[in-house]
Amino acid sequence: MTLDEVLTSLFPSGHTIENGSLGTLHGTAKVEDQGEVTVVGIVGGTPLGVDGAILLAGHVLAAVETGDRTPIVVLVDTSSQNMARRDELLGLNEYLAHLFKSLTLATMHGHRTVSVLYGHAAAGAFIATALPSQSLVALPGAEPSVMDLPSISRVTKLPLEQLNELAKSTPIFAPGVEPLFATGAVTENWAANEPFAPRLAALLRQPVTNSDPRDQIGFERKGRLLARQIAERVATEAAAHA
């Protein structure tokens, strides 16, 4: 889907979203029975670097500072983090962490946060834009990945055909919406033939919660069978030794 199609189908009641520099977006939109929501984004397949990350974090912190608890929608079509010597020299890890922290702080201050992925998002950019929100929606065309299979093949030294075969039997490593849905990363996967606006409104009506249920969801969807149980066993031992 193009950005215009995404905006029209998510926000049919209107919006004031404008393109910022470096592939970023910022503005407000009207959502049925929510009133105005804040919208930020990194779009057009732009890699997320230090400059884009600080810009987006600034928008999120400004929304938190108003104290009005408006929901925040993050639109994502970003490729990966900007792979450049300059960005790493300047401390890209701190800038991506800062964006993650800003979105988490928004949740703690009562903002409902939803990331909407309609293009690519890989590796560190996926962590900083898609995974900090309370919910992650995948639209048609969403291509989340940690790393593509040819690169995984190169690192693991396993033939691509074998990885393609393996990917059919386990969601644990393969790129794409379905495996990431199964592991609990993607909250909802919306199909092209349904209207998005009512679904977004329904998602935003859900209560703001600080708890992170993704290990439980991954267990229920049978995509991540161990994580929840291991985390609980550690916590139980910690309590027993207290």
Next chain:
Amino acid sequence: MSNLLQPHEADWYEASARERVTGLLDPKSFTEFLGPEQRVMSPHLAQFNLTGAFDDGIVVGRGRLDSQEVFAAAQEGRFLGGAFGEVHGAKLLGLLRAARDSAKTGGPRAVLLLLDTGGVRLQEANAGELAISEIIHAILEVRSASVPVLALVGGRAGAFGGGGIITASCSRIVVSEHARVSVSGPEVIETNKGVEEFDSKDRALVWRVCGARTRYLTGGADRYVKGRIQDFREAAIALIPHAPPFELATLKAEQQRLAERLQRFGDCRDAPEIWHKASVPEPERIAEITDDAFLAIQRSKGADHDAR
């Protein structure tokens, strides 16, 4: 490691994860959770013809630091590069959640993360990536409950990929000379953008871009220590009382700090350009001077801060 050395005098870089955590904490105070005797291993490695480890490459538990209760986790950089898989990540997640849940009832004084990781374990890429985001979320919850979380980095794997983002999510960061902290590794940048962008075989360049001295001088790390376990211990004890809380004021300070760094150094392509602009004496020699000489240097404005 020589048996003649006391645990805390041993070298951080050479030590195993268990040696680091036991040497860091008060003698004989460490209790491990889900230890190797329970054989909690990754079920995903066999299909990639890899042998697992009984602890999946991470040690988690509790102990005392300067007589105060703390939680600690140590990654084993020598097992699959300390990378985050499903079990590995969930062990750290469970530890952080336990710290959060017990914070109001006399929980740990701090959580210490002894990071040594290349990032996501590609054989379990989705589980590893998701675990990293769950861990960052949990770190911020722990910080929000007024329990400092410290990152200690000085191992052979550094802190790359999501491990670099986790590092920067902590309240305070301690590094030694060997530490490299980054998102994309030099090899990944070279593969994607070419050797002109980043020559990953140029070791000196790699250290100037990702290394501990660069991070410390620009504020990407809060303490630079010599390489003994004892040095990390002393830094951790000193930093815990001064860790910034996780709140709006801290993040506004962080926004300003990071924006100012871009304004001052945003057009620099190599570390000596930054040192020159920051008026560090003899910027070309930063990489080669001794730790003592390095520690005597005045850091640039913005490197010492109340943000993070």
